[in-house]
Amino acid sequence: MAGASITVDDAVVLEAIDDYARRADDRRPLMASIGAYLVTSSQRRIERETGPGGVKWGRLSPRTANRRVNGRARGYDHMLRVSGRLYGSLTSSSDNDSAEAGTNVIYAGPHQFGAEIVQHARSQRIYRFYDKRSDRIDYRFRSRSRSNFESWVTIGEHKVTVPARPFLGFDDYDQGEVIQIVADYYMEGTP
Template identity: 40%
Template sequence: MAGTSIEIRDGLTPTLERLVSVSDNPAAIMSDVAAYLLTSTQQRFEQEIGPDGQKWKPLKPRTAAQRIGKGRVKRGSEHILVRTGRLKNSLTAASDAVSATVGTNVEYAAIHQFGGVIRQTARSQTLSLKRIRGSKQVRFVRAGAKGAVEREVTIGARQIVMPARPYLGINDADRAEIATIIMTDFGKAVE
């Protein structure tokens, strides 16, 4: 299963690496760093920004107009990458004595992080339609619904271009906080 993650292993300054290596409990320090990275990544979902501080590309109007949930509330242009919350809620942190990692195993995580093209092949599908009472319009319904008419349709091939909306990464503020965590944890160990 595809996913994506970011790992701090050799990205620390030599001084910080030395502090971690001479610590009595480097795994505890890296655990604190991993916990911070997880919180920082979750906050990016709330703010809808990448590690570089740039706002994520807005949803396309068609996507924003989709109806979601049982109450059939319109999605709107907010809540990018959190339609169901699966991606955000799947984020996990891991660490050992020499590394701290935050990531997800959700199969569509990488396309949102890096962007890309989704290619859908042409296909045939059966649709269940029902006429809206008092109108000539029809709507999609579940197969076998009362009054539904099934129709076989062919859907052509298409490409969907997904913009990159990076949520994993480390910026200067993260580096400063990681340094503070390491120095604080090292200071506690020395006391």
């Protein structure tokens, strides 16, 4: 998975799986269940805005919160869920010996691990509205079709820091849940 992923490699969990695995050759259904749990756990972290271990994510910057989305200010709520693309792209894959959850969304990595993005210097045309009666410019940006005034602006090179907001992970709670999935799987008599 290109964006970001988490693989179960916890020694205690693998030992529990190995213990039960001696009883069955085909563990694909078990591994699929573990992968599905990892997806659900990652989605729960996005909903709760916490990383593995319950560590709360840092608050959005005021600049990001004030950015306009669908005609209104974005706000401080629903980090990583404005469009729902990242949340909905979480998926799992598994085989007989492993389970993995992740996403192929390209911006998942910078959100998971944090990043510093260099914005190169650029010039661009912006559009605004000039009111002739009051001889004032409305400094809000407009689309070209809704403006009557255009100008060129130059934006210098700058860096944008994206703080880490880990949504993929494997903590003590997940370890207990996966061990319970393994136990339930073999207690039900599934080969």
